[in-house]
Amino acid sequence: MPDPNPIDLETDPRFPSGRWTGFFLQTQAPNPGKHQMELLLTFRQGTLTGEGRDWVGKFVIKGRYTTADGKCHWTKRYLGKHDVFYQGYNEGKGIWGTWEISPFRGGFHIWPEGMADPSGNQLSEQADLPMHVEELAEVGTGT
Numbered sequence: 284m285p286d287p288n289p290i291d292l293e294t295d296p297r298f299p300s301g302r303w304t305g306f307f308l309q310t311q312a313p314n315p316g317k318h319q320m321e322l323l324l325t326f327r328q329g330t331l332t333g334e335g336r337d338w339v340g341k342f343v344i345k346g347r348y349t350t351a352d353g354k355c356h357w358t359k360r361y362l363g364k365h366d367v368f369y370q371g372y373n374e375g376k377g378i379w380g381t382w383e384i385s386p387f388r389g390g391f392h393i394w395p396e397g398m399a400d401p402s403g404n405q406l407s408e409q410a411d412l413p414m415h416v417e418e419l420a421e422v423g424t425g426t
Contacts, residue, residue: 293326295350297373300325305393307337307382314338322393331357340364348373355380376401 292300303322309315322335326348333344339361346357346369353373359382360366369391371380377394379402392402 291327293328293350295326297353297375298326298348298350299395300327302396303335303377303393304396305377305391307391308389310389311387320391320393331355335359 301324303324305320305322306317307320308317318338320335320337322333322344324331324333324344329347329349331344331346331348335342335344340363342359342361344357344359346355348355354370355373355378356368356370358366358368365384367382367384369380369382371378371391377392377398379392380390381388382391394401
């Protein structure tokens with residue numbers, strides 16, 4: 284839970300303490316898919332702590348981050364269950380990267396609550412645009 288005392292809290296706007304949201308991707312059983320996460324994070328002097336919940340259950344988080352390059356890594360410990368290692372980057376649109384429980388791994392993306400989902404549908408829709416449509420549009424503009 285974020286400390287109500289703001290002394291020493293991170294001032295870099297990429298790492299605000301408070302509520303975060305996001306998802307992790309899982310391809311293996313028992314529950315493949317895109318799974319939502321709710322988190323309450325504190326960023327202080329390079330240390331990341333917090334708690335949250337997802338479909339697996341409640342968890343606590345402990346790790347590190349650097350403002351120089353935006354790198355982050357932490358362990359998500361499910362209460363009474365297993366640990367998951369996360370590593371990623373924050374480039375101003377939340378933290379994205381990979382999670383791992385050897386030999387399994389997948390992707391994730393989290394961001395401060397209130398920020399629009401930075402992995403929104405527009406990016407995937409643009410990526411799915413057929414190449415020949417773009418070429419026809421370019422040829423059509425020259426006549």
